Amino acid sequence: MGRVADEVDVVVIGMGPGGEDVAARLANAGLSVVGVESRLVGGECPYYACIPTKIMLRAAEALAEARRVPELAGSATVRADWSPVATRIRDEATTGWNDEAAVRRFESTGGRLVRGVGRITAPGEVTVGEQVLRAKRAIVLNPGTEPAIPPIEGLAHAPFWTNRDAVAVEQVPESLVVLGGGPVGLEFAQVFARFGSEVTVVEAQSQLLPMSEPEASEVITERLRAEGVRVLVGSAVRQVSHSGRFQVSTDDEQLEAESLLVATGRRTDLRALGVAAVGLDDEARTIAVDERMRATDGVWAIGDVTGRGAFTHTSVYQSRIAAADILGEAGAPADYRAMPSVTFTDPEVATVGLTEAQAVSEHERIRTAIAKLPETPRGFIHKVGNEGLVKLVADTERGVLVGATAVGPSGGEMIGALAVAVHAEVPIARLSEMIFAYPTFHRAIQPALDELSTP
Numbered sequence: 213m214g215r216v217a218d219e220v221d222v223v224v225i226g227m228g229p230g231g232e233d234v235a236a237r238l239a240n241a242g243l244s245v246v247g248v249e250s251r252l253v254g255g256e257c258p259y260y261a262c263i264p265t266k267i268m269l270r271a272a273e274a275l276a277e278a279r280r281v282p283e284l285a286g287s288a289t290v291r292a293d294w295s296p297v298a299t300r301i302r303d304e305a306t307t308g309w310n311d312e313a314a315v316r317r318f319e320s321t322g323g324r325l326v327r328g329v330g331r332i333t334a335p336g337e338v339t340v341g342e343q344v345l346r347a348k349r350a351i352v353l354n355p356g357t358e359p360a361i362p363p364i365e366g367l368a369h370a371p372f373w374t375n376r377d378a379v380a381v382e383q384v385p386e387s388l389v390v391l392g393g394g395p396v397g398l399e400f401a402q403v404f405a406r407f408g409s410e411v412t413v414v415e416a417q418s419q420l421l422p423m424s425e426p427e428a429s430e431v432i433t434e435r436l437r438a439e440g441v442r443v444l445v446g447s448a449v450r451q452v453s454h455s456g457r458f459q460v461s462t463d464d465e466q467l468e469a470e471s472l473l474v475a476t477g478r479r480t481d482l483r484a485l486g487v488a489a490v491g492l493d494d495e496a497r498t499i500a501v502d503e504r505m506r507a508t509d510g511v512w513a514i515g516d517v518t519g520r521g522a523f524t525h526t527s528v529y530q531s532r533i534a535a536a537d538i539l540g541e542a543g544a545p546a547d548y549r550a551m552p553s554v555t556f557t558d559p560e561v562a563t564v565g566l567t568e569a570q571a572v573s574e575h576e577r578i579r580t581a582i583a584k585l586p587e588t589p590r591g592f593i594h595k596v597g598n599e600g601l602v603k604l605v606a607d608t609e610r611g612v613l614v615g616a617t618a619v620g621p622s623g624g625e626m627i628g629a630l631a632v633a634v635h636a637e638v639p640i641a642r643l644s645e646m647i648f649a650y651p652t653f654h655r656a657i658q659p660a661l662d663e664l665s666t667p
């Protein structure tokens with residue numbers, strides 16, 4: 213007997229932050245919506261990524277601040293204990309990695325959840341196991357990414373961690389090798405080091421956070437080293453073995469550790485998603501979308517899979533645009549010029565728009581300026597832990613900022629003002645007339661602007 217299709221307006225494959233948001237928006241607008249999720253409604257961010265890691269970092273920051281007391285305010289005895297962190301993540305943040313509350317939230321919009329792996333099997337058709345769904349108006353793809361595991365000899369069969377294991381640990385390992393010096397690697401490296409683990413970060417590129425400004429990378433590298441983290445850059449791992457402990461062979465040396473965290477980026481699997489059934493390239497890493505998130509007729513894609521910045525704010529930003537387009541509403545098209553990012557290490561490394569290297573390849577006349585936080589009044593007051601900087605990237609032809617980096621104890625907050633400047637293309641001359649509250653960290657923007665305006 214042939215399978216009977218279940219007809220709805222919209223099928224959303226993958227209920228990550230963007231998928232959950234777009235599904236709820238469309239259901240709230242009165243469409244019949246099915247959300248298909250193979251793991252947990254909410255996706256990576258609340259259960260394995262943003263939220264648990266930021267809980268860890270908050271705890272690690274408290275330890276670091278307490279350790280700064282001797283330089284500022286007497287003495288403090290610090291005894292790190294991981295159990296409040298593990299308990300908070302398990303009980304308060306993820307409810308034991310249970311998505312019942314998120315499912316209820318979605319179902320309260322009138323949406324319907326189908327658990328399982330969704331696959332496009334024909335234009336307008338999604339199959340989940342034995343169930344066939346016909347999407348009359350739209351299929352929205354929000355499959356996110358999986359941790360990418362590099363093809364290193366011995367690694368595949370070793371009991372390494374990815375972010376999904378690292379957020380659930382009940383005990384801090386006595387030693388840890390972190391493979392990859394991107395945002396995931398560095399956030400975990402600092403957390404575990406501050407909780408007493410002996411941490412080594414191995415990064416293949418010549419600097420940590422390779423996509424960031426070299427000056428920002430320098431600041432975070434120095435801080436991690438000062439906190440006892442071994443940082444190996446430009447170093448390739450050749451082999452991994454495990455017999456009780458991990459042996460990690462790099463080009464130059466043999467490392468040994470209790471645990472190994474693989475944080476070498478993310479991967480997608482478009483073939484498994486069946487995108488070839490609607491004429492899309494299933495060997496590509498990302499799904500190309502236009503400024504309304506359309507991938508092809510009747511198919512929209514949002515989130516990490518679009519390759520426009522793997523952040524929760526990107527996914528949710530795109531979901532608003534896709535929802536409006538599906539509903540036939542007018543709205544601004546996607547504009548990524550002022551995309552912000554924050555790596556929540558201490559100091560935080562925050563960016564918006566283009567780095568100097570990116571800007572030079574896109575614009576004719578680029579000028580940059582840097583102000584170092586320790587040289588500002590706020591930096592002087594803050595004293596220990598004041599490392600950081602503001603770097604501005606200006607298009608001098610148009611007289612506007614096209615990018616900025618803010619590194620510092622509140623780099624993620626400092627970048628807010630600079631994001632407004634890049635987003636709204638506020639003329640540099642107008643920015644220079646602003647009053648910056650004294651003595652704040654963000655006031656460091658002023659000397660950098662002055663430098664830009666100096667002939």
Ligand SMILES: Cc1cc2nc3c(=O)[nH]c(=O)nc-3n(C[C@H](O)[C@H](O)[C@H](O)COP(=O)(O)OP(=O)(O)OC[C@H]3O[C@@H](n4cnc5c(N)ncnc54)[C@H](O)[C@@H]3O)c2cc1C
Pocket residue numbers: 225226227228229230231248249250251252253254255256257260261262263265266328329330331354355356357375396484485514515516517521522523524525526527556
């Ligand atoms: C350790 C870590 C820390 C991070 N910290 C931050 C941060 O602080 N701030 C920030 O903005 N971003 C952060 N990110 C990135 C952030 O987690 C992602 O950008 C965010 O989750 C958005 O992803 P998404 O919407 O594309 O989908 P995801 O969150 O990846 O969710 C996709 C969902 O789709 C499901 N799925 C996939 N394929 C199918 C299928 N075929 N059928 C059914 N279901 C399917 C998956 O099970 C998953 O639940 C972090 C990432 C990591 C790894």
Ligand SMILES: NC(=O)c1ccc[n+]([C@@H]2O[C@H](COP(=O)([O-])OP(=O)(O)OC[C@H]3O[C@@H](n4cnc5c(N)ncnc54)[C@H](O)[C@@H]3O)[C@@H](O)[C@H]2O)c1
Pocket residue numbers: 362391392393394395396397399414415416417421422447448449475476477478521522523553554555556
């Ligand atoms: N705070 C945040 O917003 C936040 C936090 C974590 C992750 N994220 C996002 O999640 C995504 C994944 O982060 P990530 O850090 O895993 O990926 P990434 O791609 O940003 O960094 C991975 C790093 O691993 C290095 N690498 C790759 N192969 C290697 C190898 N064999 N040996 C040594 N080093 C190797 C790369 O050079 C790179 O620096 C990113 O897009 C990131 O922006 C965001």
